Amino acid sequence: MPDEHRSGLAAKINAGVPHAARIWNYWMGGKDNFDADRAAGDAVAKVYPDIVTMAKQSRRFLIRAVRHLTAEAGVHQFLDIGTGLPTMQNTHEIAQGIRPDARIVYVDNDPLVLVHARALLRNTTPEGVTTYVDADYHEPEQIISDARNVLDFTKPIGVMFMGVLGYVEDFDELLSIVRRVMDAVPSGSYLVLWDSTDTGNAVNEGSAKLAESGAVPYYLRSLEQFTEQFAGLELVEPGVVPIARWRPGTDTDEPIDAYGAVARKP
Template sequence: MSELIEPDAAPWRINPMIPHPARIYDYLLGGKDNFAADREAAEQLVAISPGTREGVRAHRAFLRRAVRHLVGEARIGQFLDIGAGLPTLGNVHEIAQEAIPDARVVYVDNDPIVLTHGRALLTSSPTGVTEVIEADLRRPQDILTHPDVLSVLDFSRPIALIMAGVLHFVADAEDPYASVEQFKEAVPSGSHLLLSHITLDFAPQVSSDEFSKPYDNSAARMVPRTRADVLRFFDGWRLISPGVVEVVDWRPDEDEYQEPIPGGGHAWAYGGIAVKP
């Protein structure tokens, strides 16, 4: 991987007092790369929705199934994973390079701890390439013109854009739709968009303010959106079956164990894949 910053620079920019979405997610997945502030915010989410942990794991399982589709059926060998989060079991490059050994993957996240751990843990296959950069999806051109992105990905060939569990951290005022459109415009025909997004459609008893409260003091506030809102991100591209559905219902794998969500609840997230005409 390229040296983007001095080796000891990233840790000094990590604020353990402010919860960060990547570290909250890590804690809910059972990881250890988180701080007390992250754990406190995560437990507040669990108090609001007792099935949060199981829902997060179902969300991650959707990502694994979706990537397997991209490399298996769509034969996509290039991935730009935006808002990748901390390395965990079943990373995108591991799944992709198992099927396509020379697959090329660039991970993007705005938390410097992701960069630090990514360099240490995200090792590529002998013939593939895995890179990690620190950048923010709200500034698409910073990503699309980044030298490491341009050196790893060939924008004349189809690319899989992955935005799993990240767009709900972009406020309406920051126009997430415009950001997504810039990425969609930058890739050629045959490219795919893999996207998942938190929703309250399955929890009418919970208000958006109540659900977002654990993130009030975090690096990014959570913004749940409806199915119609999520569909807008795919405008102009062809959705593949089964469309935009709850993540547990997107091509479930009979051989994959899915933890039951307490109370017969939902994963509170939509997921889908679309292809550029």
């Protein structure tokens, strides 16, 4: 990423308005956030303390899902849409740690995320490819067009929407986004998806507090709506479950109001 591009992106960052990627970074213990983000994050955590646990569990779910797809399902390409700020282990680090020639395309249009792209890309393997696409997930066709420059669309691709689709207000539009991306990838590809759900009073109150803070609202879905996103795909065991319960291994986290699943395109 050229220095002039980074400077232009940095100029777009508004530290006074809470932003989703930076709030999540705060909840996960990161340092790439500002006072407005921390205030919004604290307001949510006050009424829904489990949000901090959810943030950390979400990354553990990502790690387990990418490991499974790379090591067991033979997927060596990933399209991580709405990737957010780097924290803990990231998709390319996990996949390339198992398969050094893995190819990863991250998609985001947040200026702060893109400013950090250079640092994140330094640790890609010599054999692999890791790149960023500056795009909005509301524009799946543009994402697919740009991703074709890096990924082989004749071979399986792991498509990832990690906690980002709750920012889409209209549920039909959400389904359209997922289906348009999955329609573009070949048979044998996988959808990895998690989101918060409206399965408790506290999480609903937390969602209201987030909107009150001035941040972009997060629209909680029912469990039935969450499951509908996998229509036409083959769910991998254990199916749709709280993210802490998806192939947890030695993790002992209790389930919270966030569900995830991995599904294969037949």
